[in-house]
Amino acid sequence: MLRPVRTSMCTKCSLRLVVPLLERTYNVRVVSVQRSTNALVPRPVFGRHASSTTWTKSSTAQGEGPEESKIRAVPFRQHPTAADETFERYHGHNFFSAKPQQAKGPVERYLPFWVGSAKIRARITQAQVGRDITRTVYNPRTGRMETRWDTDWRWVHDQFTFSRSYSPTQYPDLQVYASYKYRRGFVNPIRGASIADATQLSPSMLDPSPQASEYQTVRKVDPYTMRPTIAQKFIQAAIQSNEEAAADLFLRETYRADRTRLVRIELEFEDFKLYPVYLPAYVYTIRYLGRKFRTIINGNDLLVGGQRMYDWNKISVATALGTSSFMLLSGGLGGAVPGGLTGAFWLGIVAPVVVASLLTLYYPILSLYARDLWRQAEMRAHAQEPDSRWDTDWIHAYSAYEEQARYRAWQQEQQYGGGYREKFGYEERESMRRSGGDPKGYYGILGVTKDASKEEIQSAFRGLAMKHHPDRYSTPKEKEAAKVKFQQISAAYSVLRDPQKRRQYDTTGQG
Template sequence: MDWALYSDLFLNFQKVEQRYIPFWVSSAIVNVTIVSCQVGYDYVAQVFNPITKRMEWQNLTEWQYIYELPLTFQKSYRGDMEIMQHYASKKYPIKYINKLRGDFVNNSVKWNDSFLFDNTKSDGKKRRKLDLFEVSPEDAVKLAWKEINKNEYYQAETFLKEHYGADKVRFLKINCEPVSLRISPLYVPIYVFKTNFINSDFHTFVNANNGKVSGVHHYAFQYASLITAGASLFYWFFTEQNFTSQFFKFGFLFRKLIFPTVLVGLLTLFFPHILKFYYERQLYYEKMKAFAKEQQAKQNGNRTYRKRWNYEWVKPLSEENRRQDYYEEQVRNKNHREQQKQQTKRSFWSSWRDTYESSSKNTNNQYNNYSHASTNTRVNVNDLKLYKVLGVKPTATKEEIQKAFREKALKTHPDRFQKAEEKEKAKEQFQEIINAYTVLRD
């Protein structure tokens, strides 16, 4: 199709661009388990109303538990599904680009540099524009997984309503576990039509593969005003008393006819501008958020330790550390409070005597520890092995032991390995690290 001729005759667009926009296309196989839920059945019954002191009909719901749970299903998500296609740039508002999604994935071919040039031109040198990927693969996987969970929650509700003949579902809990998840980059060819309306540029997008169209809709404000005026006259003619006598009064005409007609016309005229401003601000905030995230990632990359672990891997370890720290803090606070109570009950001389005795005992203990240090280091061979497992010195502090434990646990966690042999070996090493930390942390 000759797009220049079409735009001149019908669309009156000022400019047409041929452009490739990036997409992340995902495909997955997931196991979905419905863990628990309640189904509700609506019915009508008479209930006593304490305010009116009467029996009144009300809509009620009877809730029942499902005892056949859990139910497990395996679902597959293909790349030609719209929820598995995610716009990977931030040049245009995502609200418009999402309407171009569809089955164009089935017609994809391997990229060739010749696609960048328009062969329909006589010189063949017109270059098509190419947008860059601004969304990372990790973020694209998170978006795809979020869409999968959202879709499975909706499908689980629909399945329960149809299977049990229920009207409502509540307390629904599902677990989605990925069996396989793949993601691929894809460039989609589109036409971008640009037009100027009241000193503001608007874009219309056309998918060059499946022909889908998206963009801001412009409505005829003249027709909207005429319809509003006709509807106002029709309404007030049947509802207003003495309509004929008041029709020729300016106040009546202004309030009942002129004001609503002008208001609807202006809203219809400037609605595309309002919508465009909203989408542009939303796109600006998304860019600023992505920029801040990138800067934070650069700062974290300059540190000595690594921060790019998935939270699912380190979550059990971090929760265990928080519980242990909380327990130790509670014990320290309890001991401190007991010591404060005991010190307030003692007299000056008894507290002085206790202080003197404790200081003498500490001196003797330090002397004994110093005299038998070499013997203990030779005898406690098992402790040295535990220190060696964590990769720290026997003189390491508690903080150094905790830090070494976290690093070792992250490197040897069984979930990081795919093969069965490597996973079994990692389990043994992981268990040795946990046992060593359990002994040395005290």
């Protein structure tokens, strides 16, 4: 269905003619949404083989969304009935839960995410470590020596440097919700390892669930409204926070300290990448006290997020029983409050019951209001950010297998110190060196020519990596030989897949 906003009569007539033709031809729903005169206006249109999202900003500036060929999506793998069961369990997980009476859904929808990965070098430039000790000090008020706890702080004079590889399958915080449609706190719980199932987004992925006729609705695709540079800041902040926590743990274990402070870390991002990926979601709408609440369930692995409600009647009864039991066991408060037993009844039982009931009843509303304020402040702050290009050299098409292979190669480099590059593959390198143009034999290892495209190199790497992966072999000798070959393949691919490293290798033979 098309909803043109503030368009001229000529434009409306054109849209009424074109949109039905597009929907019949490509079997999709075309949606147009305009948020404001200065907001981004998403207009997703899906072709036969891929997806495309274009953007316009006001009437003077124009830009594009993520490049069509780089968009990936995680497919729906769970039936809507499984989502219904997950919804019921989530909102009925204990005795005090209030099952929603006015729930609508599920609506099958693809939610946009920016997914990041990075290799970093972290250096601890400053830190203090402290040990909890007891000191005996003079108390001038009492005139006596007293023992109390204190912390003995010492500066760390050593400098430590760490290398770490961040993958979105291991660190869900590297998956950033790229829209402002839903509250971020309700969307974040659906992030997880399902990102590894991402494939090329195609029109067939928009087809509704075929198993049951009652769920025959066209899947919706939300547009990207968060710029990649903003997502980059989210991811870098998450990595910074993780490195600070890791540094704190490392310092306390290394120096056998109880606490740390004044820790300063310098981060260097050696290989930062960002990928546009859609996650599948079943979205339920709950009406509660006149407000709409969303429960979002991952359509691939059934991870769920949303506001839980609790039954204020059960809470009030439990509070009344608890306070009454406490008063009976403690002998009452009749002599401690004005009014005797009557005052104790109102202050000790009625007041706690009223407070607990009101908090239980209105907490979801207050929480939603706070989240709305946070979202509006976030949108205002992001609107002040300078515009950035949707497609930069660090935005790529996501490949989970490629990412995992890079992560394993990095781990092996850390374990072996890179020595295998000099120890293994000597014969291949010598052969290519004699033939010229391939000093270390990287092209020969992958079996490609010097003018091979990036896609050919990726294709060769996938085939060789699958063939020589150590997990495919059973005997220790075969595993060791496969490990050596896999390391050679990973080393060659790490250079040839990167245009700058490949150019340097072709020019100087270094890489």
